[in-house]
Amino acid sequence: MASSGKKKATIYDLSVLSGSSPSTVSAVLNGTWQKRRIKESTAELIRSLAETHQYTANRQARGLRSSRSGLIGLLLPIHDNRYFSSMAQTFEAHVRSKGQCPIVVSASRDPDEERKTAETLISYSIDELFICGATDPDGVHEVCEAAGLKHINIDLPGSKVPSVISDNYEGGRMLTEAIIRRFEADRPLLPDELYLFGGRNDHASRERIRGFRAVKNELLGADPDECIQPTGYAPNNARLAFEAFYEKHGRLPRGLFVNSSINFEGLLRFMAGHPHENFADLVVGCYDYDPFASFLPFPVIMIRQDVEGMITKAFEVIEEARPQPRIHLIQPELVQPRTALTGPLDALKDIE
Amino acid sequence: MASSGKKKATIYDLSVLSGSSPSTVSAVLNGTWQKRRIKESTAELIRSLAETHQYTANRQARGLRSSRSGLIGLLLPIHDNRYFSSMAQTFEAHVRSKGQCPIVVSASRDPDEERKTAETLISYSIDELFICGATDPDGVHEVCEAAGLKHINIDLPGSKVPSVISDNYEGGRMLTEAIIRRFEADRPLLPDELYLFGGRNDHASRERIRGFRAVKNELLGADPDECIQPTGYAPNNARLAFEAFYEKHGRLPRGLFVNSSINFEGLLRFMAGHPHENFADLVVGCYDYDPFASFLPFPVIMIRQDVEGMITKAFEVIEEARPQPRIHLIQPELVQPRTALTGPLDALKDIE
DNA sequence: AGTTCTTGCACCATCGATTGTGCAAACAAG
DNA sequence: CTTGTTTGCACAATCGATGGTGCAAGAACT
Known part of the structure; x- marks a missing residue:
């Protein structure tokens, strides 16, 4: 054609x-x-x-000669999620403003995929790589290192190069506290009525869980182990965990800390099978922000990670001469229920 | 580093x-x-x-010599949206399965951006370009044509090469009818109680509006012009339109056809400023699917476009020897309120 | 032994842009 | 009018991979 x-x-x-x-x-x-x-x-x-x-x-010719391509890569776990897609959106704007071309690829949270994808990007002589939410950042690091490629971690930290991540401990604390305070007015929450679902054994989840437990101890005086249910990131696994809980207790916990919007989708799948009224007393805190989730029929308190801040910081750090492999924490933001925040899209003009 | x-x-x-x-x-x-x-x-x-x-x-060297890069491009309006990000996700899977490398870029619905972005991709000798939701598909076509690049339109049709799009007329009909039927049980909807908000003068909006009006005429016997409010795609413009209506009538229409999830965000922004209770009698139909929106406190009927189907069809058509510039319609799906559908993510394994 | 195939590879031009180097013409200085 | 400078550009090597062509050595055949 x-x-x-x-x-x-x-x-x-x-x-x-x-x-x-x-x-x-x-x-x-x-x-x-x-x-x-x-x-x-x-x-x-x-x-x-x-x-x-x-x-x-012809950029291939230019790149061949100069061994630079003008491409800057972003390696994501997935596209199909507001957090990561706003990461892509923001990243793209930054790269474009530097006169380069963004190349955004996902690797499904699979360490092997991640390395192979990095290899592929390297074979196109990309100039820099932003590794976002990688399951195995240090594995990707080795590949980059061997090719002499500048890179940096975002969202999940690695140990070999700088990382720019959310302050998940603080975020976890804020969210947990907000959930608890939401109840205080009437019947206060008991320690075994506040559960955390989702996430796995990654740095972000661990930190959030640490914050969760710390605040539970401080405010509720206890922090039972069974209230932590790291079900991974797949919506269906989360759904099964909710089903199991419901099966056993005849209801959901009154307070729910959901580790990500993807896990939240698991909660929705669970809810689809049960009448609305079952969830009258429910308060959900979700570690991610989604405008629609914020308006659900029960209070949903959310954390919005500062994507713009992370990307900006990452671009700063990656330009440094000899960047140390330290972790840069970016503060996330607590979002009260029924809040419709603006996002990267609002920067675009609407040509009517 | x-x-x-x-x-x-x-x-x-x-x-x-x-x-x-x-x-x-x-x-x-x-x-x-x-x-x-x-x-x-x-x-x-x-x-x-x-x-x-x-x-x-070194792919640049190989590409230079063979004038093929192994890159397949997808040009999107934006990333930060479930519809387009699932487009990216699905596209990526298809491209990877062909052993090539996806390159997904957005152009902000700006015809100029669109052309420039296509130029950039072409300068990397991409092998094919999928033009999704472009404001000016034929403008991009010219750029591709001049470079001898295979391309195809998705979501919004062009006139020079084949297009694979949703059957927006049918979708508009289905959604409109579903909204109307939702009321019949109690107090049936009157013609001037069902409004359409959002969209602009593009093919998709026009078709949806055509379907909307046809069904209103058939089922409600009338179809007043003022019920059509094409406010563009920016959330804030939609918000202003809702505010204006509310200002004038003291309430929202009972039935709302919202042209896209982005416009729906405008509705949320409006709602954030008003108490929940104002929307007790509301039924919203949204031409897009978002799992969280599906569980809002009022009935939300949604249309899910068949992204997998569109991408699959597009790959078929683009391989044809002499593809005709015809439009291939893909049927969308009506989604009842409180439905949590699975998506491309469910195809991924969750490595715990 | 001489001729013809076949096998197994080396040579070299090529893709399009970048960049170090060289060198004539124009101009200035003495 | 000779010698040095500056101006303005051309030449050619190079980046790494590809693929057409050529050719020596061995096998097969007469």
Whole structure:
């Protein structure tokens, strides 16, 4: 389809047309012409030829020669989630503003996939790699290291290069406290009425759980082990955990700390099978923000991670000369129920 | 950071190590060695050397020579939205299964951005481009055409190459009818109690509106013009429209057809400023599916577009020899309130 | 032994852009 | 008018992989 097109113009074509050498054309079009003392008039001629012939440089050729591609990679666990897709959206804006081209790829939380995907990106000579939410950041690190590729971790930390992550401990604390306070007015929550569901044995989950337990101890005076249910990230596993609890107790816990919006989807799947009224007394805290979730028929307190802040910080840190493998914490934000926040989309104009 | 790495091995390195010529190494490693009658033992040697030295081909070099990159592009309006991010997720899976590398980029619904972004992708010699939800598909077409790049439209149709889109007319009909039927039990809806908000003058909106009006006429016997409020896609514009209506009438219409989940966010923003109780009698139909929206405190009927179906069809059509610029309609699905559907994520394993 | 195949590989141009180097022409200085 | 400088550009190597072509050594055949 659409293969009628004449081949794209190259510097050689413009060289012939302008009567200059290819190197002159190249210099003019990539901005180094002053350094090469090309006459303004020559440059002007070449520029206008480039314009009329719709010349654009072949990036593969340029990249091959200069061993830089202009591509900056973002490795995500998944696309299909508001948190990660807003990560992609924000990342893209930053990369574009630097005049480079974003390449966003997901690796399904699979350590093997992650490494292979990094390999693939490297084979395209990407210039930098942002590793977001990787299950095995240090594994990806090795691949990058071997290729001499600048990289940085986001969302989940690694030990070899800097990491920019949410302050999950503080976030966990804030969210837990907000759930508990939500009850105080009437009948206060008991320690075994507040459960945490979702997440697995990763840094983020551990920190959130640590915050959760700390606050439970401080405010409720106890923190039973069985209230922690790390069911992984799959919605269906979370659903099964809720079903199991419901089966056993005839109801859900009154207070629920859900580790991510993906796990929250598991809760929805559970709820789909039960009447609304069963959840009258429920308060949910979710470690993620989704505008629709915020308006559900029970109070949903959410944490919005500062995606813009993380990305900005990550770009700062990755430019540093000798970045230390330390962890940079970014504060998340507590979002009260029924709150519709603006997001990266609001920066876009709506062309009607 | 991480720049200690020795440079990546090339076929020249392996050539020296193996005592064979670079072309032999190349042939062995890209699979054409049988055709070149390379001895099995030579191939074996080279393969093992490649293994131990972690050789991976430089794709820029390969792409430059063969004028194919192995990259397949997807041009989206935005990332930060369940519909488009599941598009990205699904697209990625398809591309990966073909052994190629997906490159997903967004262009903010801006015709100019769209063309420039396509240009950029072309400069990386991508092999195919999927144009999804473009404001000006034919503009992008011209850019692709000039570069001899295979491309196809998704979600919003163009006139120059094939398009794979939702059957928005049918979807609009289904959704409208579902909203109306939702009321019949008690007090039936009047024609001026069912409004459509959101969307702009694009093919999808027009078709949905056409379906909306047709069903209103059929079932309610009338279809006043003022019930159509195409406020564009920005959440805040939708919010303002709701505010304006509320200001004027002291309430919202009982039945609401919201053109997309993004517009729905505008409704949420409006609702954030008003007590829950104001919306007791409300039924919302939303042309998009979001699991959280499906469980809101008022009935939300949703349309789920068949993303998997569209992507699959698009891959079929783009491979055709001489694809005609026709429109392929994919049927969407009506989703009743309080329904938590599975999505592309459920295909992933959860490594605990 | 001489001729013809076949096997197994090496050589080299090529893709398009970048960049270090060289060198004529124009100009200035003495 | 000779010698040095500056201006303005051309030349050619290079990045890494691909693929057409050529050719020596051994096998097969007469």
